Amino acid sequence: xxxxxxxxxxxxxxxxxxxxxxxxxxxxxxxxxxxxxxxxxxxxxxxxxxxxxxxxxxxxxxxxxxxxxxxxxxxxxxxxxxxxxxxxxxxxxxxxxxxxxxxxxxxxxxxxxxxxxxxxxxxxxxxxxxxxxxxxxxxxxxxxxxxxxxxxxxxxxxxxxxxxxxxxxxxxxxxxxxxxxxxxxxxxxxxxxxxxxxxxxxxxxxxxxxxxxxxxxxxxxxxxxxxxxxxxxxxxxxxxxxxxxxxxxxxx
Amino acid sequence: xxxxxxxxxxxxxxxxxxxxxxxxxxxxxxxxxxxxxxxxxxxxxxxxxxxxxxxxxxxxxxxxxxxxxxxxxxxxxxxxxxxxxxxxxxxxxxxxxxxxxxxxxxxxxxxxxxxxxxxxxxxxxxxxxxxxxxxxxxxxxxxxxxxxxxxxxxxxxxxxxxxxxxxxxxxxxxxxxxxxxxxx
Amino acid sequence: xxxxxxxxxxxxxxxxxxxxxxxxxxxxxxxxxxxxxxxxxxxxxxxxxxxxxxxxxxxxxxxxxxxxxxxxxxxxxxxxxxxxxxxxxxxxxxxxxxxxxxxxxxxxxxxxxxxxxxxxxxxxxxxxxxxxxxxxxxxxxxxxxxxxxxxxxxxxxxxxxxxxxxxxxxxxxxxxxxxxxxxxxxxxxxxxxxxxxxxxxxxxxxxxxxxxxxxxxxxxxxxxxxxxxxxxxxxxxxxxxxxxxxxxxxxxxxxxxxxxxxxxxxxxxxxxxxxxxxxxxxxxxxxxxxxxxxxxxxxxxxxxxxxxxxxxxxxxxxxxxxxxxxxxxxxxxxxxxxxxxxxxxxxxxxxxxxxxxxxxx
Numbered sequence: 001x002x003x004x005x006x007x008x009x010x011x012x013x014x015x016x017x018x019x020x021x022x023x024x025x026x027x028x029x030x031x032x033x034x035x036x037x038x039x040x041x042x043x044x045x046x047x048x049x050x051x052x053x054x055x056x057x058x059x060x061x062x063x064x065x066x067x068x069x070x071x072x073x074x075x076x077x078x079x080x081x082x083x084x085x086x087x088x089x090x091x092x093x094x095x096x097x098x099x100x101x102x103x104x105x106x107x108x109x110x111x112x113x114x115x116x117x118x119x120x121x122x123x124x125x126x127x128x129x130x131x132x133x134x135x136x137x138x139x140x141x142x143x144x145x146x147x148x149x150x151x152x153x154x155x156x157x158x159x160x161x162x163x164x165x166x167x168x169x170x171x172x173x174x175x176x177x178x179x180x181x182x183x184x185x186x187x188x189x190x191x192x193x194x195x196x197x198x199x200x201x202x203x204x205x206x207x208x209x210x211x212x213x214x215x216x217x218x219x220x221x222x223x224x225x226x227x228x229x230x231x232x233x234x235x236x237x238x239x240x241x242x243x244x245x246x247x248x249x250x251x252x
Numbered sequence: 253x254x255x256x257x258x259x260x261x262x263x264x265x266x267x268x269x270x271x272x273x274x275x276x277x278x279x280x281x282x283x284x285x286x287x288x289x290x291x292x293x294x295x296x297x298x299x300x301x302x303x304x305x306x307x308x309x310x311x312x313x314x315x316x317x318x319x320x321x322x323x324x325x326x327x328x329x330x331x332x333x334x335x336x337x338x339x340x341x342x343x344x345x346x347x348x349x350x351x352x353x354x355x356x357x358x359x360x361x362x363x364x365x366x367x368x369x370x371x372x373x374x375x376x377x378x379x380x381x382x383x384x385x386x387x388x389x390x391x392x393x394x395x396x397x398x399x400x401x402x403x404x405x406x407x408x409x410x411x412x413x414x415x416x417x418x419x420x421x422x423x424x425x426x427x428x429x430x431x432x433x434x435x436x
Numbered sequence: 437x438x439x440x441x442x443x444x445x446x447x448x449x450x451x452x453x454x455x456x457x458x459x460x461x462x463x464x465x466x467x468x469x470x471x472x473x474x475x476x477x478x479x480x481x482x483x484x485x486x487x488x489x490x491x492x493x494x495x496x497x498x499x500x501x502x503x504x505x506x507x508x509x510x511x512x513x514x515x516x517x518x519x520x521x522x523x524x525x526x527x528x529x530x531x532x533x534x535x536x537x538x539x540x541x542x543x544x545x546x547x548x549x550x551x552x553x554x555x556x557x558x559x560x561x562x563x564x565x566x567x568x569x570x571x572x573x574x575x576x577x578x579x580x581x582x583x584x585x586x587x588x589x590x591x592x593x594x595x596x597x598x599x600x601x602x603x604x605x606x607x608x609x610x611x612x613x614x615x616x617x618x619x620x621x622x623x624x625x626x627x628x629x630x631x632x633x634x635x636x637x638x639x640x641x642x643x644x645x646x647x648x649x650x651x652x653x654x655x656x657x658x659x660x661x662x663x664x665x666x667x668x669x670x671x672x673x674x675x676x677x678x679x680x681x682x683x684x685x686x687x688x689x690x691x692x693x694x695x696x697x698x699x700x701x702x703x704x705x706x707x708x709x710x711x712x713x714x715x716x717x718x719x720x721x722x723x724x725x726x727x728x729x730x731x732x733x734x735x736x737x738x739x740x741x742x743x744x745x746x747x748x749x750x751x752x753x754x755x756x757x758x759x760x761x762x763x764x765x766x767x768x769x770x771x772x773x774x775x776x777x778x779x780x781x782x783x784x785x786x787x788x789x790x791x792x793x794x795x796x797x
Contacts, residue, residue: 012653043649044645044647056659059655059657060653060655063648065641065642065643065654067512067640068657069508070658073501073535076501076502077505077506077508077509077512078509079509080495080505080509080512083469083510084493084517085513085514085639087642105498106498106502281449287619287621288618288619288620289619290617290618293613293617313620313707314707314708315784315785316614316707317783318785318786318787
């Protein structure tokens with residue numbers, strides 16, 4: 001008999017097993033998020049918004065109020081809710097296409113206005129739902145459906161550095177970090193800090209999470225793990241870029 | 253059906269035709285009449301001829317713009333060329349006497365074409381700044397759409413705070429209306 | 437703070453954009469999300485001046501996509517929310533509005549039409565009729581009021597919030613650059629004193645209790661897995677829309693009974709049409725006047741009756757037949773001739789309508 005690891009309390013059992021592919025990183029990111037919500041005891045006031053792309057499959061993932069929006073548009077929907085009812089904890093969940101391409105103006109401007117919401121972005125270097133096209137984050141030489149010979153940076157640029165971009169424009173009080181599904185304990189701590197930052201009303205909070213997509217990468221478990229653990233961090237450095245809490249501690 | 257008086261004022265940006273039209277509209281409204289004022293706006297307002305469409309009546313007013321005006325006041329040569337198309341056989345066409353324009357370019361077929369030395373009088377006897385207020389006086393005299401009292405009250409409402417600081421300004425404006433009325 | 441804006445009826449003289457801002461405050465709108473575009477800007481200007489005095493909020497977004505989606509957020513948080521736009525902004529706004537249509541969200545949008553296509557002019561048109569009634573990848577499940585006077589701008593802006601929250605379809609006040617910028621008189625009033633019952637806003641998210649423990653979570657989506665699922669959802673919406681249509685349809689008409697020519701127009705153009713028809717009637721001409729106030733849903737039955745009686749319909753609009761298309765759809769089967777007077781992006785005067793009507797009588 002195998003023992004199933006416990007589900008986070010705020011997960012919705014009726015919608016499990018979830019709809020993501022085997023080995024998909026979304027389940028892990030949402031596990032970290034679920035545990036963070038549980039630990040903070042905010043299930044009753046979280047609003048979870050998900051984008052189009054694979055993230056939309058999370059629309060009934062949690063026992064929290066949830067809204068599935070359009071591609072790239074979850075950030076403004078969450079901003080609208082937060083502005084109208086600041087007591088709610090608003091989480092915008094999206095992939096790298098939604099956050100860095102079609103919705104980049106919303107991400108940039110929300111960060112710049114220091115909107116008191118949390119954006120959680122799963123980065124898997126491809127447009128997964130639509131069949132594995134090149135994303136803003138596709139690595140140099142990485143093959144994708146619209147870069148079949150590998151991404152040529154001369155032709156289509158280098159991978160977008162999301163948290164670095166957000167950190168560059170975000171104001172004091174914002175929290176910005178990049179975690180990875182390879183290190184779940186760290187990822188959860190980042191997400192938790194991001195949510196706490198929103199709860200304290202400090203400012204914009206942003207966590208990018210490196211996540212695997214074996215389906216579109218066409219990788220087995222080992223290769224998926226290698227890409228996540230060894231290749232992706234070459235461009236996507238894991239760590240905290242902005243942390244109001246740390247500044248406070250330094251000041252003390 | 254109630255008579256509608258259709259007034260068009262046109263000039264260069266800064267000549268104040270829009271503020272005069274607005275004050276006239278508000279004066280009519282204050283007297284309980286119906287007024288509709290619409291500026292032509294758009295890219296033109298930056299460097300083009302500024303036109304104000306104003307209609308005053310005792311009943312609700314129809315379309316905001318019109319084909320033929322009862323009175324047109326044009327304050328620059330470009331304004332004359334631009335407003336000619338709104339002239340009908342009953343139109344009174346007023347322009348400033350200081351505008352140099354070939355006789356044949358003035359509108360044909362108007363009921364009356366009047367050159368008034370508003371700018372000159374404003375400059376010499378009053379102050380160039382109240383040129384547009386003189387024009388308002390001229391329009392009032394020509395159309396009787398509002399009384400001079402109503403116009404003065406509307407000016408008071410709009411510029412009262414300035415008059416408080418400098419009572420001479422009030423006299424200047426009121427004089428400008430009276431002078432303007434004498435011109436037509 | 438937050439006393440009533442209007443305590444007694446009063447006659448005022450202002451621009452249409454100012455009227456909209458006052459109406460939104462009077463209607464109990466709690467938050468406006470907006471992005472600058474001419475000719476609707478002054479709605480935001482007046483709203484931001486009034487808002488803090490009456491405990492209302494404003495957010496200036498990064499674009500119209502965001503203005504639309506944040507408005508959706510405001511509505512889902514349970515606040516009466518609205519936005520205003522025009523032209524290319526209205527084009528962008530169709531994406532969030534199609535989501536509002538799909539999810540039955542009571543978003544109120546004020547459109548001040550400007551010239552099109554593209555940037556065109558900032559001045560005026562009736563060229564956003566198709567976009568506002570049937571924009572987005574949807575089925576036109578919207579309520580669209582086309583106003584003609586400042587009094588109507590006030591009345592229908594107030595009404596829009598109630599209709600939106602009662603029936604849960606996105607609701608529009610379709611004005612134009614002329615109405616936005618012109619000044620005329622109207623009477624402001626407190627809707628509640630006039631006996632208007634405010635339909636309360638309700639929260640979609642953030643209701644009391646813990647989801648999954650005290651209550652079911654609110655799970656809202658616009659994506660469906662299979663064709664049949666979408667089809668079934670849409671059938672419900674269509675049925676609701678049809679039922680609502682009978683209750684919200686509005687129009688204005690006179691002298692159509694014995695008219696040879698009925699002048700059909702909407703919005704600000706109908707002011708000239710009305711004047712023209714009234715004048716020609718005085719001259720003994722057999723002309724009539726018909727004006728849908730709701731362009732969605734259209735007053736189908738009434739328009740069909742008028743079309744069946746008249747010899748000709750003169751359809752007048754400041755667009756190249758966008759409004760006429762709505763009419764043709766409704767009177768399909770009638771053999772009455774439709775004569776167009778189309779002036780896309782340009783105002784139409786009483787004189788022009790009179791001349792054209794006389795020409796075809």
